[in-house]
Amino acid sequence: MKVFIYPTNSLILSDLVERFGHEPLAIMQEISKKVRTQGLDSPPLNITPEDPKFGLKYAAVEVPSGVRGRMSLFDPLISKADAAIIVRDPVVAFGCMGCARTNELVNFLIRAKKIPMLDLDYPTSEEDAKEFVFKISEFLKSLKPAAAK
Amino acid sequence: MDTITKMAVINSTKVLPSDVIIKLYESKADVMIKETCFGVMVSGERQVVDKLLSEIRKMDPYGIFIKERGFVPGEPHRCRATRRGGARPGFHMLETEDKLLPHIASALRALDKGEVPPKKQLKKKLDIEKLKQIINEAEVS
Numbered sequence: 089m090k091v092f093i094y095p096t097n098s099l100i101l102s103d104l105v106e107r108f109g110h111e112p113l114a115i116m117q118e119i120s121k122k123v124r125t126q127g128l129d130s131p132p133l134n135i136t137p138e139d140p141k142f143g144l145k146y147a148a149v150e151v152p153s154g155v156r157g158r159m160s161l162f163d164p165l166i167s168k169a170d171a172a173i174i175v176r177d178p179v180v181a182f183g184c185m186g187c188a189r190t191n192e193l194v195n196f197l198i199r200a201k202k203i204p205m206l207d208l209d210y211p212t213s214e215e216d217a218k219e220f221v222f223k224i225s226e227f228l229k230s231l232k233p234a235a236a237k
Numbered sequence: 238m239d240t241i242t243k244m245a246v247i248n249s250t251k252v253l254p255s256d257v258i259i260k261l262y263e264s265k266a267d268v269m270i271k272e273t274c275f276g277v278m279v280s281g282e283r284q285v286v287d288k289l290l291s292e293i294r295k296m297d298p299y300g301i302f303i304k305e306r307g308f309v310p311g312e313p314h315r316c317r318a319t320r321r322g323g324a325r326p327g328f329h330m331l332e333t334e335d336k337l338l339p340h341i342a343s344a345l346r347a348l349d350k351g352e353v354p355p356k357k358q359l360k361k362k363l364d365i366e367k368l369k370q371i372i373n374e375a376e377v378s
Contacts, residue, residue: 097327099246099334100341102304107345112304119307120241180333210337217340218347218354225348 089231092169092198094191095178096162104221105173108228113165122161135160146193154186159193166197171204171231173224178210204231239283242306243290246331247276248338249300257293257301264289271310275331276301278310299342 089110093101096115105112122135135157142163143156174195181191198205206227211217247254258272261279266289268281277293279286294301306327313319315326347354 095330097304097330099302099304099331100337103302104341106303114305116305116307120305123307123309123312124240180330211340211344214340214343215354217337217344218352219357221341221344221348222354 089170090168091228091231092165092172094172094174094194094198095181096165096194098175098178101173101175101224104224105228108225110171110228110231113169115161115165118161118164146197151189152186154184155189155193158186158190162190162194166194166201169198169201169203171206171227172198172201173206173208173227174198176207176209240281241283241286242278242280242309243286243303244273244278244306245276245290245293246302246304246335246338247297247300248302248335248342249297252297252300257296260293260296261289264292269310275335278306280309299345302338302341 090113091105091110092113093105095101096113098114102112102114102116139160140153140156141160143151143153143159145163146159147156181187204227206223208220208223209216211220245257247257254272254274254276257277258270261268261270261277266281266285268279268285268289270280271278279289281289290303294303308315311318317323317325
């Protein structure tokens with residue numbers, strides 16, 4: 089199954105999801121498509137005036153274009169997600185208002201999608217980490233395995 | 238042809254990035270490889286990279302962590318050499334999670350041994366009646 093992860097560029101979550109036989113949906117995949125597209129209009133990220141329009145699906149026109157631009161990257165991930173693993177309030181995701189609002193919106197949209205979801209906190213000790221990994225493994229075992237590419 | 242870049246972050250007591258690089262060269266696969274301070278980056282066809290890195294993971298299953306990367310190694314817009322230094326975007330996330338990797342490694346080891354962590358009791362929020370009682374008691378009459 090395709091599992092959405094938040095923070096979307098997390099090494100730990102991406103690795104664990106892949107380790108337990110599922111496909112992580114991470115922002116790196118979308119960045120990769122933007123970077124590798126032939127004939128970039130605005131390198132390094134090929135964010136064109138078209139992209140914020142995709143964001144209109146999620147946010148009104150008066151919402152800052154930063155949010156809509158970010159949402160255009162998240163759009164394919166959210167629409168493909170069959171399940172989600174969310175880390176609550178990761179410190180490293182702290183950023184500008186564009187980032188903060190996008191993060192709130194992404195969390196809301198994933199919850200509104202009513203897909204199987206696991207809420208966690210980042211571990212701070214070995215005991216917490218054991219619980220963190222155990223919960224993720226149990227959650228991923230309860231999902232159907234990913235189809236081979 | 239689906240080309241991807243993956244990074245392997247090494248947090249191991251027995252494997253060094255240089256060991257992984259040698260193993261990657263030995264495979265003679267048609268991929269681009271870069272050794273970094275945290276591990277290695279491999280760029281090439283998806284199937285080749287996935288197969289190669291699953292072999293690499295076997296060198297230390299609890300010490301090698303893998304994720305996809307958007308940019309190819311040495312991408313001029315991201316590479317510090319052409320951006321005149323400074324942390325590259327994504328460094329802070331990597332730095333934060335790198336500190337947790339030893340804990341995650343021992344958690345994976347415990348999971349493979351079949352250990353079930355004890356359930357933690359969640360802290361209950363303060364009851365409104367209890368709060369009212371505390372306020373009444375604290376009030377100076």
